[in-house]
Amino acid sequence: MPTLVMKFGGTSVADLARIKNAAMKVQREVDNGYDVIVIVSAMSGKTNELVGWVNETSPLYDAREYDAIVSSGENVTAGLMALTLDEMGVPARSWQGWQVPIQTTSAHGAARFLDIPRKNIDAKFAEGMKVAVVAGFQGVSPEGRITTLGRGGSDTTAVAFAAAFDAERCDIYTDVDGVYTTDPRITSKARKLDKIAYEEMLELASLGAKVLQTRSVELAMRFKVRLRVLSSFEDVTDTSGTLVCGEEEIMESNVVAGVAYSRDEAKMTLISVADRPGIAAAIFGPLSEAGVNVDMIVQNISEEGRTDMTFSCPVDQVLRAEKAMQEAQAKGSINFHDLVADKDAAKISVVGIGMRSHAGVAAKMFAALAKEGINIKVITTSEIKISVLIDRKYMELAVQALHDAFELEKAA
Template sequence: MSLVVMKFGGTSVGSVERIKNVAKRIAKRKEEGHDVVVTCSAMGGETDRLINLLTEISPKYDPREYDMLVSTGEQASIALVTQALKEMGYDAISFTGPQIGMVTDGAHSKARIKEISAERLKEAISKGKICVVAGFQGIFPETGDITTLGRGGSDTTAVAIAAAINADVCEIYTDVDGIYTADPRIVRGARKLDKVSYEEMLELSSLGAKVLQSRSVEFGMKYGVDIMVLSSMEEKPGTLVTKEDIEMEKVIVSGVTADKNQAKITIRGVPDRPGIAAEIFGRLAENHINVDMIIQNVSVELKTDLSFTVAKTDLLRAMDVCEKVAKDIEAQDVISDEKIAKISVVGVGMKSHAGVAADMFKTLQENNINIQMISTSEIKISAVIEEKYSELAVRVLHEKLLPEGEDAS
């Protein structure tokens, strides 16, 4: 007997019929002799519906009330899935995040998990119950407030639970059947990967591949939880996310991604003196705004321009912070650009193979796509370009770096 965590996304539980189908998948795993814990997202479209209601009342809503509202979507899902299992004759019980001891920090709408006591969950498992846990939510113990983990947080919940209860595998059921070398809706020749390393998946997730939330991969890598990405619609092999092995390094590039949820902010006329960058990015950090790529121009007459990217969802708050800090440091002004995208190529094989950057930049040049910013690591190269060229860039880079016939798994 093994212990399995199964996570189902919003599309999977998007209707009563689909919820009944999910219950059948869960029951099958139980009948195979496994102990089963399930994590559910809100029904498809429900979180957006709730957010739209909130923004109609106030575009500048209170983050605490946001969490209080959107956390109800997952609670509805777990109750419905649990009842479906009960109707089939299975002993099932639902839990919210706070009920299983999902403790987070106090950063509303983007909280980070600090610990999971899981004692109540372990007790229910020991009694043979199927446990159905609300994804995406936890509790900040200092205030007792409900917190949410950010969009895609149910993935993180599932992997964190798997780590806390020493599950053998965490299965993520979604509306795709695995991890592909590119978005199949954009690239006709995209291929499914049999397995991918935590490091590659972490880069792919943070760079725009929306199959797994990046923090869920961080948890998997830190605690050694194997993550299997599977289709919720049909039973077929998926993609295993696991630790790197020698075979993975033989493939130079594993994927090409495009992230359109990016905005560029430029603070112009920044005084070129020690401590200024610390002041700017310190203020952004205090407001829980993550900064990605950063570029600073050469100083002219002790003035420079500083550009960086943030998520589009953070742009309004980031601009508010930057305009205040620009005034304090006597910078010229602050401008933003939402019509950008970040294009990335990822692969652990890049650590031992040269020439990928040259091929990438030459391919973009041949297609008249201008590069605004560049960022690199051992296993990825990213470039900011105009948003209107994002799909073209993905197609031409995939064709160049992952040609037909090359094994991508």
């Protein structure tokens, strides 16, 4: 039998009625002739509740016990899904990470996959099991301890199983019906995409689009897993959702596939830093060690051996960045006149594989923003994206203006 992987997120299994709804979608694929591996998240809100209990019990918790506790939400969902399918006459069995076993590193709370052996699940399929319901987000370390993969890890689990079992496709069921050209809450002109290339989806996910977890898209691109994003709350047809695939599967696409945004960004500038070899390493090394997620980086022209260095980071990491820079200055590894933080910024990005072969995208983007009187603070580019930092109050206006400028409401 061909294998299909289906993943259901927290809102899709939030209560028993929604678990039954998801089980009916699984039954449909079994009737279509698939052996199905279902990856489930914890019921909506349960992981946050478990994390809260851990923090209340032990603020300086042992990460091994944290993983043991927070992974239990997925175990409950897996068991309930398997029972529901059995009641519907579909032979199913639940699997916790250690039973597969999903082998991971020992980095509790942020484990990475080492291997997913097929032997145990394949044996059960051979015996007549039609659905393996696997608890997402978890695995087992070489030491035999339960591990978790970090928030959003169930998406990554699903893609990893699709790769390990040579699945025909990996269907990610969520509370949206696909990937849109931008957030439909910002502009009613946003259009659902039938297909999107791995690279475009990876950029959109990393730039703020919340539809898929970044690690899952990276894994899908590496192992050429065809991903489909679907709504749990709509009837599924062969043309439902958005297919994430290799660009060779996409006949024609717009130059720009979508507009992404990240609302809570900060622009930080080190004023008058010594311009010498190694200064960038002296600045960004401590920031990395402090866990600051640096994105855009711009260095000004040097004057009299001094320069300004600007970078962006999430606004909730500003205090951490300031502390890291002050400590580096106190140690004498860097010397600067001042550190200025602008906490009212947003990042807007246009993404598209068509940008590789089309000129003028940057000019059109900047002209559209200028027409609306939106000032650009920082610009960065890559082969298939252009990102700018602007004042947060203009974020929605910028998204709407760029969506209109590139006519994303129209299909290619």
